[in-house]
Amino acid sequence: MITNRTYTVEPWCVRETALNLDLLAQSESVFALSNGHVGWRGNLDEGEPHGLPGTYLNGVYELHPLPYAEAGYGYPESGQTVINVTNGKLLRLLVDDEPFDLRYGRLRKHERILDLRRGVLERTCEWTSPAGTTVRVRATRLVSLTQRAIAAVAYEVEPVTSRTRVVIQSELVANESLPGSEGDPRRAKALKSPLEPEEHHALGPRLRLVHRTRASGLRVAVAADHVVDGPGQTSTSSESSDDVARLTITSVLEPGQRLRVHKTVAHGWSGTRSRPAMSDQVEAALAAAAHSGWDGLLADQRAYLDDFWARADVEVHGDEEIQQAVRFGLFHVLQAGARAEQRAIPAKGLTGSGYDGHAFWDTEMFVLPVLTYTEPGAVAEALRWRQDTLPAARERAAQLGLRGAAFPWRTIDGSEGSAYWPAGTAAFHVNADIAHAVVRYVAATGDTDFERDTGLELLVETARLWRSLGHHDHHGVFHIDGVTGPDEYSAVADDNTYTNLMARANLLAAADVCERHPDEASRLGVDDEESATWRDAAEAVHIPYNPEAGVHEQHAGFTRYQRWDFAGTRADQYPLMLHFPYFDLYRKQVIKQSDLVLAMYTCGNWFDATCDEDQIARNFAYYEPLTVRDSSLSACCQAVVAAQTGHLRLAYDYAAEAALMDLADLEHNTRDGLHIASLAGTWMALVAGFGGTRRTGDTLRFAPHLPEKFGRLAFRLQFRGRCLLVEIAADKATYTLLTGSPLTIRHHDSELDLNGDGPVTRAIPAPKRRPTPEQPLHRRPNAR
Numbered sequence: 001m002i003t004n005r006t007y008t009v010e011p012w013c014v015r016e017t018a019l020n021l022d023l024l025a026q027s028e029s030v031f032a033l034s035n036g037h038v039g040w041r042g043n044l045d046e047g048e049p050h051g052l053p054g055t056y057l058n059g060v061y062e063l064h065p066l067p068y069a070e071a072g073y074g075y076p077e078s079g080q081t082v083i084n085v086t087n088g089k090l091l092r093l094l095v096d097d098e099p100f101d102l103r104y105g106r107l108r109k110h111e112r113i114l115d116l117r118r119g120v121l122e123r124t125c126e127w128t129s130p131a132g133t134t135v136r137v138r139a140t141r142l143v144s145l146t147q148r149a150i151a152a153v154a155y156e157v158e159p160v161t162s163r164t165r166v167v168i169q170s171e172l173v174a175n176e177s178l179p180g181s182e183g184d185p186r187r188a189k190a191l192k193s194p195l196e197p198e199e200h201h202a203l204g205p206r207l208r209l210v211h212r213t214r215a216s217g218l219r220v221a222v223a224a225d226h227v228v229d230g231p232g233q234t235s236t237s238s239e240s241s242d243d244v245a246r247l248t249i250t251s252v253l254e255p256g257q258r259l260r261v262h263k264t265v266a267h268g269w270s271g272t273r274s275r276p277a278m279s280d281q282v283e284a285a286l287a288a289a290a291h292s293g294w295d296g297l298l299a300d301q302r303a304y305l306d307d308f309w310a311r312a313d314v315e316v317h318g319d320e321e322i323q324q325a326v327r328f329g330l331f332h333v334l335q336a337g338a339r340a341e342q343r344a345i346p347a348k349g350l351t352g353s354g355y356d357g358h359a360f361w362d363t364e365m366f367v368l369p370v371l372t373y374t375e376p377g378a379v380a381e382a383l384r385w386r387q388d389t390l391p392a393a394r395e396r397a398a399q400l401g402l403r404g405a406a407f408p409w410r411t412i413d414g415s416e417g418s419a420y421w422p423a424g425t426a427a428f429h430v431n432a433d434i435a436h437a438v439v440r441y442v443a444a445t446g447d448t449d450f451e452r453d454t455g456l457e458l459l460v461e462t463a464r465l466w467r468s469l470g471h472h473d474h475h476g477v478f479h480i481d482g483v484t485g486p487d488e489y490s491a492v493a494d495d496n497t498y499t500n501l502m503a504r505a506n507l508l509a510a511a512d513v514c515e516r517h518p519d520e521a522s523r524l525g526v527d528d529e530e531s532a533t534w535r536d537a538a539e540a541v542h543i544p545y546n547p548e549a550g551v552h553e554q555h556a557g558f559t560r561y562q563r564w565d566f567a568g569t570r571a572d573q574y575p576l577m578l579h580f581p582y583f584d585l586y587r588k589q590v591i592k593q594s595d596l597v598l599a600m601y602t603c604g605n606w607f608d609a610t611c612d613e614d615q616i617a618r619n620f621a622y623y624e625p626l627t628v629r630d631s632s633l634s635a636c637c638q639a640v641v642a643a644q645t646g647h648l649r650l651a652y653d654y655a656a657e658a659a660l661m662d663l664a665d666l667e668h669n670t671r672d673g674l675h676i677a678s679l680a681g682t683w684m685a686l687v688a689g690f691g692g693t694r695r696t697g698d699t700l701r702f703a704p705h706l707p708e709k710f711g712r713l714a715f716r717l718q719f720r721g722r723c724l725l726v727e728i729a730a731d732k733a734t735y736t737l738l739t740g741s742p743l744t745i746r747h748h749d750s751e752l753d754l755n756g757d758g759p760v761t762r763a764i765p766a767p768k769r770r771p772t773p774e775q776p777l778h779r780r781p782n783a784r
């Protein structure tokens with residue numbers, strides 16, 4: 001149980017009632033606003049104090065040399081790192097000659113609210129300067145979900161006790177100095193002041209800066225416009241230099257009088273467009289935002305989110321923390337993907353610079369499942385980004401001596417950014433994860449245009465990769481040797497079950513889609529013989545099983561390894577990778593994160609026929625005591641399979657861990673950005689776990705079971721142009737088709753026809769009782 005929470009527990013917002021300077025960096029991530037294109041960390045408007053200043057544009061990065069102690073063939077030469085671009089958030093305030101800096105004077109009140117329905121961050125504070133002047137400041141900030149270049153702030157100052165001289169400096173600042181940029185000096189050098197000035201401009205209330213990154217050659221333009229509303233004698237002046245453009249607003253206010261500034265900031269970047277074109281682009285975005293006005297931007301934001309929540313909300317009765325957390329998670333998942341538009345969805349979204357701003361398989365296996373059933377358009381865009389990066393993936397495959405496409409383990413621009421090949425290049429499963437996301441999206445939407453124009457190429461190129469990476473042995477069995485599965489405490493292993501099953505699904509899906517689109521397939525050079533080899537490989541994929549233990553193996557030989565000495569490992573020695581050598585982790589039975597357990601969720605119907613519910617339960621009971629959850633991606637997967645196997649209490653504890661990852665800063669690194677996969681995993685734990693939601697082909701199945709604490713769980717799903725409401729109570733589930741044509745679904749073992757005539761209710765059978773599996777010492781999830 002989390003005590004001492006930083007934020008209050010409320011269903012539709014996250015409220016911080018006092019400013020804790022030690023937690024600034026964490027709250028900057030929690031309060032980050034983004035639309036997937038622009039990301040503003042929740043830095044204080046005045047810029048200082050800060051934990052980590054952050055303004056990100058999806059796709060803007062700088063290159064830096066990757067250091068290797070020993071060189072090797074095929075190692076990526078340069079790394080990509082997201083950069084802090086021009087900061088348009090800044091509104092510095094001077095109160096009677098003293099900077100409004102909350103580290104000094106007396107902070108009488110400070111409250112911030114992230115409003116999940118309005119899509120704004122609100123702030124109110126009252127502060128007395130060291131010299132004794134008291135002012136009230138109110139600010140409302142948004143990053144527009146409807147105008148992707150735009151962020152805006154309404155900032156207001158009011159003296160409380162006496163006549164006060166107030167100066168607001170509204171700025172655009174490039175190349176801010178960032179805390180903690182130590183580490184590899186070559187990397188630090190490349191990333192220090194990454195923006196070279198190209199243009200600065202200030203005229204009246206309009207400001208603009210244009211810069212270009214040195215090595216990656218990307219042009220970044222940021223412009224701002226202001227509407228100032230103050231008493232008669234308010235004056236303004238503006239100026240600019242290479243890295244700063246500033247509007248200075250001066251006024252003298254009587255108590256009760258207010259100085260208001262509406263600042264609108266437009267962002268743009270391009271690797272190809274010229275400087276004048278970029279300047280025009282951001283000016284045009286400002287003009288469009290001015291046309292809407294502040295009230296219009298607010299109203300559009302609200303309407304966008306009303307529409308989203310009507311399609312995507314999850315209601316939880318019986319646990320207010322999880323209720324808040326699942327909405328917080330959905331909000332941030334939406335923010336990460338809503339307007340990413342053919343760019344990656346990074347592991348941290350645009351909330352921080354953790355993981356260098358890279359995207360991983362987190363996107364396809366954690367984020368896109370949620371968006372597929374709530375905001376499907378964003379999924380098509382995310383996968384089109386993968387399609388755009390096919391040239392780099394083909395080149396990488398060729399470099400590795402393979403056919404088709406080898407997508408990168410971690411990247412911003414599509415090229416491999418991992419300098420550690422055992423948990424990078426060898427993690428080939430990312431290719432099947434992308435294919436899986438294609439199949440899921442097409443099945444859930446029926447978007448055949450996408451299947452033909454985007455899905456087909458992704459499936460074909462990844463199938464080619466698997467066919468060339470694996471081989472048939474002399475019995476005809478198909479093996480994929482020397483790969484790393486999701487569990488990064490096993491590496492370069494043979495026949496990782498997750499990888500093999502996902503590859504099998506990938507190969508079959510590619511063959512099927514080629515049959516449906518023969519002309520396009522033949523344009524990609526696929527003939528009947530090639531697709532027949534995919535089917536042969538898929539049918540013959542090896543799935544390692546240990547008959548003595550009666551369990552599937554995570555990879556061939558895994559269950560023979562020595563068990564990790566859990567009893568001899570202290571609580572403070574987790575995460576293990578920071579305290580033990582990889583070589584020892586790799587050769588023992590110890591699991592960083594769900595791997596075989598994840599396979600049972602994602603490929604449940606792809607195991608052999610003997611993999612029934614009892615087998616799944618046996619597998620789960622075997623792998624639980626080995627899984628240490630050193631990755632935030634694990635708890636939600638364990639929640640899903642714990643629920644499936646009737647361990648509802650345990651599932652509940654895991655669901656809570658995924659849900660509170662950032663709100664309670666469980667891994668002590670929320671400061672670097674949010675764990676978007678874990679936030680998405682909260683939805684997964686509730687919808688796939690307690691809702692028991694699975695899809696086979698284009699049929700949805702539900703096998704719900706609630707934990708004791710939940711009185712009710714309700715969620716909405718988008719499926720093939722319909723909106724479905726699922727309401728679960730302890731003993732019954734009710735399914736309602738909210739919009740769209742009739743649909744047949746499954747509830748446990750029975751088939752249900754849903755039409756517009758109203759809800760259909762069915763009883764929930766009792767789950768089978770099984771002994772609760774153990775977890776490694778010190779790694780039991782917190783009991784709620």
Ligand code: BGC
Nearest residue numbers: 347360361362486488631633
């Ligand atoms: C996990 C990976 C994950 C990455 C980014 C790592 O710790 O092991 O599975 O993709 O974090 O979230």
